[in-house]
Amino acid sequence: MKQLYPLYFALLLFLTAAGAHAQDMARVRQTIDTLCSSAMHGRGYLLEGDAKAAGYIRSRFAAAGLKSFDNDYFQYFRLPVNRITHTPQLQVDGKKLTAGSGFLAQASSASGKGKAKVLVLDALIFFDPAVAQRFFAQDFHKKALVFRQQDRQKLQKLAPEYLTKLQQAKVHVVLQPKELLTTVATRQGAIPVLEVQAAAWPATARRIKYNITADFDSAYTTQNVLAFVEGSIRPDSFIVFTAHYDHLGGQGEEVYFPGANDNASGTAMLLELASFYSQPQNRPKYSMAFIAFTAEEAGLLGSFHYVQHPLFPLSQIRFLLNFDLLGTGDEGMMVVNGAVHTAEFELLQQLNQQHHYLPNIRNRGKAANSDHYPFSDKGVPAFFFYTLGGTTAYHNVKDHPGQLPLTRFAEVYQLILDFAATLQE
Template identity: 40%
Template sequence: MKKLILSILLVSCSLGVFAQDIDYARKVVKTLASPAFKGRGYAEKGDQIASAFIAGEFKKSGLLPLNGNSYFQDFDLSVNTFPGEVEVELNGKKLRAGADYLVEASSPPVQGRFQVITVDRALLNSVEKVLDLVEKAKDAFILLNDQANPSEEGPEEKKMISQAIEALKYDENLKFKGLIVCTSDKLTWTTLSFQTIRPVIVVNKKGLDPKSIQNITLNIDSRFIPKYTTRNVVGMLKGTSGSDSTLVISAHFDHLGLMGNKVYFPGANDNASGTAMLLSFVKEYARQPPKYNTVFLAFSGEEIGLLGSKAFVEHPLTDLKKIKFLVNFDLAGTGEEGIKVVNGSIFKAQFDRLTKLNQLDHLLPKVEIRGAACISDHCRFYEKGVPSFFIYTQGGIKAYHDIYDRPETLPLTEFSHYFQLMQRFFAGF
């Protein structure tokens, strides 16, 4: 009986910890992905608001600042932003920003009504035809009906056409007003460090008859900032072993910011979720100090080219040679199909250990291996010889780099199991 009571107590106790962890993670995701954080980009200082919040969490847990007496590491980047109006009408009908269209991240500001010349993708298969088209479009927009059976194109033709599209987007020698790309693909936004000569509007083809489009009305306020100072958030906890070896937990907190003053990209999965994972470890290790010194790096500037992690390895605030292992969390919010481990095949012994830990307690449905891929912040460290994984969850909601990556629909299905697995993994060093 005593034993039974004890085990009931233990169960309810661990349930208590479990419930608190996931509630905290949800709160972090909800906060970071809320409108007040402006999509954690550079318009309206979304990055500053987010980094201040994270530093506040570091402080609450008693982390040591890693940069002298500061939790921040400043660095500069160039960025094209959309802080003001962004409005698009086709034939006088207003489109919904983010849902019906995206303004390509490099677009310059543009105001006015312009004539539209519609062409099928297939027309772009010769240089003469493209030049002829541009000549005709001098004061007009070209609308490219992008999906005219690309499957029928041979490899040469396909290459020619995609080169022509690149030229229509970016070639400064071609003089016409702008490009509209009409597509059936999912609308996926990005953020870019340059501004191009003419606007490119990507329009969702659904419910649209491209041939009927005669004019476009634009009111797009974009501002290029050649030097914007953003910041990483950096802190550490001393380990109990007295060793000077370090474990590093990283996640980028930045996202795509604003596309006009009415639309923001919440980035709940990318990467409020990974930041929530990092902060969950901050909290846990503050409560129960780890064996090794643990450095926490929350990066800015990831989406624009892994720039926060680049700045860090160029000015490291911890000895890179003393890092036993780094785990970078990016896209931590689903997990219905388990996780994928970038660099798993490079650091195979650690990958095998992770897989075994997972099998032991049936934590995640799958732990899949992947080779090297320079697609998140771990890469900058890996290039400097730091043993590292980048892990992302798989399955569940497919929202990515769009207005639908919202906290309300991010399940955090396997978050607790994921946290427990990684906790065991870190403890094994």
């Protein structure tokens, strides 16, 4: 038996080392389920969704023993935001449409309710001046102006007198040919606007009854969540991991947007990395900072606020990795700024080829499409990772945890650890 001891201990050491890096996918799933729960109501700016999510992330940081930059893990700031505070209502010729799947209030919609006759936009107005003149000679008051999404930009290019006439309508109805998508609005429009699934809109519609309640808050208080693990050798140099935890919130109590892929998946990755580096046996040489941003969906406002008010000098950042949409991976991963920081991208490629983590890693240049951008704009070297393939649910009620495959989540996690380790050499 003695001759087996070396083999046994070698196997034990292998399993211990593997366990130190192994991905706890059950915990990842639980994190995503929690962030997407109805209690957090889409992690937006209604029913305290953002505050509840921020509190959860702070509790995870604190439980892992991460340090706070300012004793409470939060960085507060204010933003303007329009909120649909009650579940919108819509009936077309007496038939009720379902909020969330059949229609939504546009994020920037004003309040409004009542009944209105349908006035369908004549698309010939864009090509025939005589048709346009006749169409806009009509009385738009008490009308529901109905037009297609693909005509929206054309409408903005009409003559000023026609644009004024459009605003005389009681309500606008925009027919969406595909999925209903929404966003976070930092302003409120002049009139109520409903986004309706084209397939749910009757071709012979004559009258609608609607009710939209919106509230514009010019100074809503929200918060980034920040923590760090101090490096053992170079504590004044940082590798920074970021992900936005906010999503689109909801419309009243009955409709909310879970945001599983966008971006509970990236937030889960952030928390997994925080857990790893918080363990004494994994203490890094460089300090590791973890930032969960709010208000990304409102125009990267959380990350722009941070770079204007950094908690340590931006010049001390060795590299920043931003995670958004990490719930798939069937077709590999995209690296924004990969074409900018070519040496680091080549390192990623080498690590991936060596360990066969992902089918492929693609790169692109600069893009202002997530929270890496404000840092890049200030000269901080940064990558933005998002996975490819799999689910197409995005900015709608369908982006829930049950449809999220997490195909290559564990592999992306390991690639990040390998990449960060190499950056510290």
